[in-house]
Amino acid sequence: QVQLVESGGGLVQTGGSVSLSCVAFGRTxxxxxxxWFRQGPGKEREFVAAIxxxxxNTYYAESMKGRSTISRxxxxxxxxxxxxxxxxxxxxxxxxxxxxxxxxxxxxxRYDYWGQGTQVTVSS
Numbered sequence: 001q002v003q004l005v006e007s008g009g010g011l012v013q014t015g016g017s018v019s020l021s022c023v024a025f026g027r028t029x030x031x032x033x034x035x036w037f038r039q040g041p042g043k044e045r046e047f048v049a050a051i052x053x054x055x056x057n058t059y060y061a062e063s064m065k066g067r068s069t070i071s072r073x074x075x076x077x078x079x080x081x082x083x084x085x086x087x088x089x090x091x092x093x094x095x096x097x098x099x100x101x102x103x104x105x106x107x108x109x110r111y112d113y114w115g116q117g118t119q120v121t122v123s124s
Contacts, residue, residue, distance in 0.1 A: 001026050001027070002024055002025070002026045002027045002029065002098060002113045003024070003025040003026050003113075003115075004022055004023070004024055004025075004096050004097070004098065004113055004114065004115035005022065005023050005024075005025065005115055005116070006020060006021065006022045006094060006095065006096055006115045006116065006117060006118040007020070007021050007022075007023075007118055008020040008021050008118060009093075009094060009118035009119045009120045009121075010119075010120065010121070011121045011123060012086050012120065012121070012122055012123070013086075013122070013123060013124070014086060014087060014088060014122055014123065014124045015085060015086065016084075016086050016122075017082065017083060017084035017085070017086065018082070018083050018086060018120055019080065019081070019082045020036070020080065020081040020082075020083075020094055020096075020118060020120075021078055021079075021080055022034070022036075022078065022079045022080070022081075022096030022115055023076070023077060023078050024077045024078070024079075024098070025077075028074070028077060029074070029077055029079070029098055030053060030074035030077070031053055032053055032098050032099055032100070033050060033051065033052045033053055033098075033099035033105065034050065034051055034072060034079045034096060034097065034098055034099065035047065035048070035049065035050035035051070035070075035096065035097050035099060035105060035111060036048040036049050036050075036070060036079075036081045036094055036095065036096050036097075037094070037095045037096075037097060037108060037111075038090075038092035038093065038094045038095065038120075039092055039093050039095070039117075040089070040091055040092035040093075041091070041092075043092070045095070045108055046061065047061050047105070047106040047107075047108075048060075048061055048064055048068070048081065048094070049061065049064055049068055049070040049081060050070065050099070050105035050106075051070045051071065051072050051079065053074075055071060055072050055074075058070050058071075059105045059106075061106075063089075064083070067083060067084050067085045068081065068082065068083045068084070069081070069082045079096055081094065081096075083120075086120075086122045087122060088122050088123075088124065089122075090120060090122050091120060091121050091122045092119075092120060093117040093118065093119050093120075094117060094118050094119075094120055095114055095115050095116075095117045096114070096115050097111035097112075097113060097114045097115070098111060098112060098113040099111050100112040100113075
């Protein structure tokens with residue numbers, strides 16, 4: 001059993017930045033790819049970014065390329081997401097998840113464990 005706990009969300013102004021953390025408890029995540037998804041008000045959950053087990057490969061949604069960075073520290077069992085130049089459409093609950101199946105990184109069905117989420121609200 002793995003418990004994922006996100007933190008770092010909050011109220012941020014447009015153009016600002018936010019750094020999110022996801023700590024895994026119970027079992028190591030070092031052999032698994034990890035990802036961040038988000039769900040905005042009235043929207044479906046969508047892929048944000050993913051990172052392979054070693055951190056050597058990263059993947060981003062088009063809307064996040066160039067203004068977000070996903071990273072991990074396997075020694076700390078932690079995954080990070082930093083987003084800058086925040087926009088109102090970034091307002092969402094952000095979730096981290098552990099990838100358990102092969103295939104693309106974008107589909108939520110490929111992830112088995114999810115955190116409870118951390119809210120990011122971008123205001124102007």
